[in-house]
Amino acid sequence: MTLKVGIIGCGGIANGKHMPALAEIESVEMTAFCDLQFERAEQAKTGFGSPSAGVYTDYKEMLEKEELDVVHVCTPNSSHEEITIAALKADNHVMCEKPMAKTSEQARNMLEAAKKTGKKLTIGYQNRFRTDSRYLQEVCREGALGDIYFGKAHAIRRRAVPTWGVFLDEEAQGGGPLIDIGTHALDLTLWMMNNYQPKYVVGKAYHKLAETRDAANAWGAWDPEQFSVEDSAFGFITMENGATIFLEASWALNSLDVKEAKTTLCGTKAGADMNDGLTINGEDHSLLYEKKIELQTGGVDFYDGTEDRPEVAEARSWIEAILNDTEPVVKPEEALVVTEILEAIYESSKTGQPVYL
Incomplete structure (x- = not known):
């Protein structure tokens, strides 16, 4: 089974960690990219996406138009809550880059959304x-x-x-x-x-x-x-x-x-x-x-040796948790x-x- 992944936020952490790590996992296809700067989303598609991948500047449009399984949220802390909850409600599993949120109230709202939707949520603590x-x-x-x-x-x-x-x-x-x-x-x-x-x-x-x-x-x-x-x-x-x-x-x-x-x-x-x-x-x-x-x-x-780099091991473990329906290593309750x-x-x-x- 191949999981379709969308990337929201195509800046430094996406390019330095998330997208290169996901690219090493055979059961993943990056099919949508979103960034406020269209050029960055386009570059992400060129470097890591499938030929038919969608490119967006509005994450809401991406979630509405694309049929995804997983979303990685790689945006500033203040937007983690809003984007993560929207992605969960759009029937996607979500990995949000650390920290979970700017405030504990926002983090609790994210956790509640994951419980209500039944989708998996994890936070990017690759160490x-x-x-x-x-x-x-x-x-x-x-x-x-x-x-x-x-x-x-x-x-x-x-x-x-x-x-x-x-x-x-x-x-x-x-x-x-x-x-x-x-x-x-x-x-x-x-x-x-x-x-x-x-x-x-x-x-x-x-x-x-x-x-x-x-x-x-x-x-x-x-x-x-x-x-x-x-x-x-x-x-x-x-x-x-x-x-x-x-x-x-x-x-x-x-x-x-x-x-x-x-x-x-x-x-x-x-x-x-x-x-x-x-x-x-x-x-x-x-x-x-x-x-x-x-x-x-x-x-x-x-x-x-043959061990994965930490960011690759993190991504692989996350994808396997989705495919095998097991708990992710980093639980949202812990990140909260x-x-x-x-x-x-x-x-x-x-x-x-x-x-x-």
């Missing part, structure tokens, strides 16, 4: 599909770390502010590094801990280095006048069972401790971190140990909790008070 993530998740599920009562979610860049698109626009995105890359680190940490019951959150977002002119930056100096989101944010989350999580996220921070989409876990039996590869640590027969996990699947000259926590950090920063969930 779950990395080799180290999948290994560590199995270790956690087997109970090798014991009761995981403390975690750190790392998303720290020293100077890597995205200066294109709407990344710096608070109205379109809902925030900066916290909602952009902090969301990946938090998703990984919650997934490893298998704990989706937050109790309260305390957080602080900063707009400090954003005011720097002619700043050093991976993608060229940013315009301080356009930088309306935070440049860094930090949150402390207490869960219902007493476990705690520290979340750190930055696009620009005077720190050499740089790491992105990584987690550190501390349990009663052992701990784990992704700081330098993947390391498990603990105590055995009254002696401490560190176990470095070999993540390469090759091991011989001219052969690196991520959005609730991120929103609470922003709220706590504004009020100076803890936010109870």
